[in-house]
Amino acid sequence: xxxxxxxxxxxxxxxxxxxxxxxxxxxxxxxxxxxxxxxxxxxxxxxxxxxxxxxxxxxxxxxxxxxxxxxxxxxxxxxxxxxxxxxxxxxxxxxxxxxxxxxxxxxxxxxxxxxxxxxxxxxxxxxxxxxxxxxxxxxxxxxxxxxxxxxxxxxxxxxxxxxxxxxxxxxxxxxxx
Amino acid sequence: xxxxxxxxxxxxxxxxxxxxxxxxxxxxxxxxxxxxxxxxxxxxxxxxxxxxxxxxxxxxxxxxxxxxxxxxxxxxxxxxxxxxxxxxxxxxxxxxxxxxxxxxxxxxxxxxxxxxxxxxxxxxxxxxxxxxxxxxxxxxxxxxxxxxxxxxxxxxxxxxxxxxxxxxxxxxxxxxxxxxxxxxxxxxxxxxxxxxxxxxxxxxxxxxxxxxxxxxxxxxxxxxxxxxxxxxxxxxxxxxxxxxxxxxxxxxxxxxxxxxxxxxxxxxxxxxxxxxxxxxxxxxxxxxxxxxxxxxxxxxxxxxxxxxxxxxxxxxxxxxxxxxxxxxxxxxxxxxxxxxxxxxxxxxxx
Amino acid sequence: xxxxxxxxxxxxxxxxxxxxxxxxxxxxxxxxxxxxxxxxxxxxxxxxxxxxxxxxxxxxxxxxxxxxxxxxxxxxxxxxxxxxxxxxxxxxxxxxxxxxxxxxxxxxxxxxxxxxxxxxxxxxxxxxxxxxxxxxxxxxxxxxxxxxxxxxxxxxxxxxxxxxxxxxxxxxxxxxxxxxxxx
Numbered sequence: 001x002x003x004x005x006x007x008x009x010x011x012x013x014x015x016x017x018x019x020x021x022x023x024x025x026x027x028x029x030x031x032x033x034x035x036x037x038x039x040x041x042x043x044x045x046x047x048x049x050x051x052x053x054x055x056x057x058x059x060x061x062x063x064x065x066x067x068x069x070x071x072x073x074x075x076x077x078x079x080x081x082x083x084x085x086x087x088x089x090x091x092x093x094x095x096x097x098x099x100x101x102x103x104x105x106x107x108x109x110x111x112x113x114x115x116x117x118x119x120x121x122x123x124x125x126x127x128x129x130x131x132x133x134x135x136x137x138x139x140x141x142x143x144x145x146x147x148x149x150x151x152x153x154x155x156x157x158x159x160x161x162x163x164x165x166x167x168x169x170x171x172x173x174x175x176x177x
Numbered sequence: 178x179x180x181x182x183x184x185x186x187x188x189x190x191x192x193x194x195x196x197x198x199x200x201x202x203x204x205x206x207x208x209x210x211x212x213x214x215x216x217x218x219x220x221x222x223x224x225x226x227x228x229x230x231x232x233x234x235x236x237x238x239x240x241x242x243x244x245x246x247x248x249x250x251x252x253x254x255x256x257x258x259x260x261x262x263x264x265x266x267x268x269x270x271x272x273x274x275x276x277x278x279x280x281x282x283x284x285x286x287x288x289x290x291x292x293x294x295x296x297x298x299x300x301x302x303x304x305x306x307x308x309x310x311x312x313x314x315x316x317x318x319x320x321x322x323x324x325x326x327x328x329x330x331x332x333x334x335x336x337x338x339x340x341x342x343x344x345x346x347x348x349x350x351x352x353x354x355x356x357x358x359x360x361x362x363x364x365x366x367x368x369x370x371x372x373x374x375x376x377x378x379x380x381x382x383x384x385x386x387x388x389x390x391x392x393x394x395x396x397x398x399x400x401x402x403x404x405x406x407x408x409x410x411x412x413x414x415x416x417x418x419x420x421x422x423x424x425x426x427x428x429x430x431x432x433x434x435x436x437x438x439x440x441x442x443x444x445x446x447x448x449x450x451x452x453x454x455x456x457x458x459x460x461x462x463x464x465x466x467x468x469x470x471x472x473x474x475x476x477x478x479x480x481x482x483x484x485x486x487x488x489x490x491x492x493x494x495x496x497x498x499x500x501x502x503x504x505x506x507x508x509x510x511x512x513x514x515x516x517x518x519x520x521x522x523x524x525x526x527x
Numbered sequence: 528x529x530x531x532x533x534x535x536x537x538x539x540x541x542x543x544x545x546x547x548x549x550x551x552x553x554x555x556x557x558x559x560x561x562x563x564x565x566x567x568x569x570x571x572x573x574x575x576x577x578x579x580x581x582x583x584x585x586x587x588x589x590x591x592x593x594x595x596x597x598x599x600x601x602x603x604x605x606x607x608x609x610x611x612x613x614x615x616x617x618x619x620x621x622x623x624x625x626x627x628x629x630x631x632x633x634x635x636x637x638x639x640x641x642x643x644x645x646x647x648x649x650x651x652x653x654x655x656x657x658x659x660x661x662x663x664x665x666x667x668x669x670x671x672x673x674x675x676x677x678x679x680x681x682x683x684x685x686x687x688x689x690x691x692x693x694x695x696x697x698x699x700x701x702x703x704x705x706x707x708x709x710x
Contacts, residue, residue, distance in 0.1 A: 002279075002281075002522070002523060003279060003281075003308075003310055003314050003519050003522065003523055004247070004279070004307075004308035004309055004310055004523060005250070005277050005278075005279055005289060005294055005309040005310075005311070006294065006298070006306065006307070006308065006309050007307075008245055008307035008308060008523075009305060009307055011242050011243045011244070011245075012242060013183065013187065013242050013535075015242060015535065017536075017539055018539060021539055021542060021543050021546075025543075025546040025550070028546075028550060029546075029550070032550065032553055032554065032558065035558065036553075036557060036558055036561060039558070039561040039562060039564070039565050040561065042565055042568075042569075043561065043564050043565055043568050046565075046568035046569055046571070046572045047568060049572055050568070050571055050572045050575050053572070053575045053576055053578075053579050054575060056579055057575075057578060057579050057582050060579070060582040060583060060585075060586045061582065063586060064582070064585060064586050064589050067586075067589045067590060067593050068589060070593060071589070071592060071593050071596060073640070074593075074596045074597065074600055074604065075596070076639075076640070077600070077603055077604060077607050077698065078596075078600050078603055080641070080671070080696065081600075081603045081606070081607075081671050081696075084666075084671055084672070084673045084696065085666045087673055087674075088662050088665055088666050088672075088673060088674055089662070089663075089666070091662065091674055091678075092658075092659050092662040092663065095655060095658065095659070095662075095678075096655070096659055099655050108680070108682070109681070109682045110679065110680065110681045110682065111679070111680040111681075112677060112678070112679045112680075113676055113677060113678040113679070114676050114677050115675075115676040115677070171676065186538065187534070187535075188534065239533035239534075239535060239536070240533050240534040240535065241534060241535060242535060
């Protein structure tokens with residue numbers, strides 16, 4: 001100090017009232033800002049999560065779509081397989097029925113199964129047996145039947161029987177009731 | 178930047194308290210941007226800090242946190258010595274550990290009793306003090322324009338104290354703080370001594386009085402002078418060997434401005450007369466001490482400059498001029514303003 | 528009564544007022560809108576989650592169904608995948624015939640999503656009964672085979688020469704791995 005014996009006291013604008021006001025408001029501001037910050041963060045996380053959930057839904061959707069395709073495919077396969085198996089079984093039955101159909105007296109030399117018909121070649125003792133035992137049932141099964149005969153050396157007849165079903169149908173030989 | 182903002186927003190409140198023998202005067206100066214916005218002054222008829230004073234001060238200190246309270250040291254145990262070195266205090270008869278001091282111009286220091294400072298601070302604890310000034314500093318501030326010149330004596334006259342200092346070419350030679358109340362006896366003693374030791378220029382009491390009146394008239398006439406011609410005639414008068422030109426002009430101006438009030442003070446009442454005489458006595462003895470003491474290089478003093486804080490009568494001037502053949506100039510000062518200036522200087526307010 | 532307020536207190540009052548206004552503004556223009564956002568977003572998320580749960584449930588159902596189908600029809604699925612091998616066929620079914628010869632197959636055509644191989648087979652059997660057994664066994668083979676017309680039986684010495692065509696169905700699969708279970 002240039003002139004005085006004593007030094008002046010510290011002067012500050014920060015009085016106890018000032019401190020009170022500032023501390024009160026700083027607490028208030030702190031609380032407000034933390035709340036605001038919390039809300040911002042929460043909003044951000046909500047939006048982010050929502051996006052994720054949306055993506056998940058899309059994923060699920062896609063998966064469901066592909067699974068359904070797969071299911072359809074498998075069902076398709078199953079259907080096809082089943083039809084094939086049925087076809088094979090029917091075929092077996094048809095063949096079995098066919099051979100059952102042929103009486104003892106008649107001997108087949110060749111049987112050709114076609115999609116729309118059946119061709120039988122064989123030998124029969126006589127016409128009557130053929131007509132009665134073979135031709136009759138064949139006629140009931142097939143739409144068109146043609147028979148032709150050739151005499152054999154031992155007095156029997158060679159026959160060729162051509163039988164056709166309707167154009168729309170396929171060959172199925174059912175057991176006679 | 179913050180400082181500038183604070184400067185703009187807040188006032189500075191400068192308060193100074195000056196305690197005299199019977200009263201306390203508090204002066205308040207409210208400053209904004211180095212300009213005085215408001216001033217107030219109140220007198221309290223007590224020498225201690227009262228609740229009334231406290232509330233008066235608080236009225237102003239509540240305005241701003243930047244308030245500074247200054248106090249003029251009114252203790253008895255104080256003075257000034259022409260050294261700044263505490264080690265040399267012993268040479269001047271002072272117990273160094275006892276005093277608090279302030280060094281000025283690297284050449285002299287004023288001192289005061291540490292105990293007194295504590296006592297004052299404690300007494301004013303309710304409001305607190307920021308500055309305590311020595312009256313010698315106040316004196317050096319008043320007459321800073323004059324102290325650089327020839328050997329002269331400077332006296333600050335307060336109600337119950339005389340702060341006396343002798344300067345030559347800007348250097349303090351001798352200083353003494355004189356107490357009016359407790360040195361009535363010494364004043365009379367000194368007067369007697371004066372009669373014995375001084376040379377034939379000093380006359381006895383009765384003759385002194387007569388001479389006083391004549392001289393008083395002459396001086397009055399002289400004081401009224403305003404032209405250069407008259408000043409020349411002043412030089413011719415052999416009774417006054419040397420004259421301070423500037424001070425004469427200053428004195429004349431003052432006289433002209435306060436002519437009416439001066440006339441009233443011409444009427445002497447017993448108390449004042451007595452006091453002024455006491456003062457004279459004290460000055461005389463102090464001067465004697467200065468001349469006689471070997472520690473001080475003592476040439477004869479020609480000029481005395483008085484800083485009048487209370488309003489002394491013309492008698493003191495007369496006494497000094499008559500008895501001691503000194504050229505006396507009295508400047509009336511407003512102590513509060515000076516102390517306020519000091520505070521401003523301390524704070525760096527232009 | 529004259530009410531005078533000191534400068535300092537006035538400043539403090541203004542400061543408080545200013546802060547208070549800031550608080551109000553902040554509350555109204557920042558906090559409350561954000562709070563509204565918060566509620567809205569929370570609700571939206573919840574809604575979305577519920578939606579997702581629906582999908583999840585549906586997914587679980589479909590997945591269950593798929594797995595069921597896959598396990599039920601494993602043989603068929605595998606059979607469709609297996610590439611036809613003459614060697615293997617012969618090895619498996621030689622037992623049913625006296626002789627069996629199979630012409631190398633050729634890829635014929637596409638049948639929807641499947642590729643078809645036609646195989647000609649000629650064999651000698653003693654009785655048609657074995658043929659029936661063969662047909663039965665064929666349904667349980669490593670491949671999906673359809674016996675098709677024309678089928679010919681011709682008596683040759685003691686044996687019946689039978690010739691038939693087989694259609695082997697092979698899956699034309701775009702390799703698509705079954706998705707892993709999601710939760």
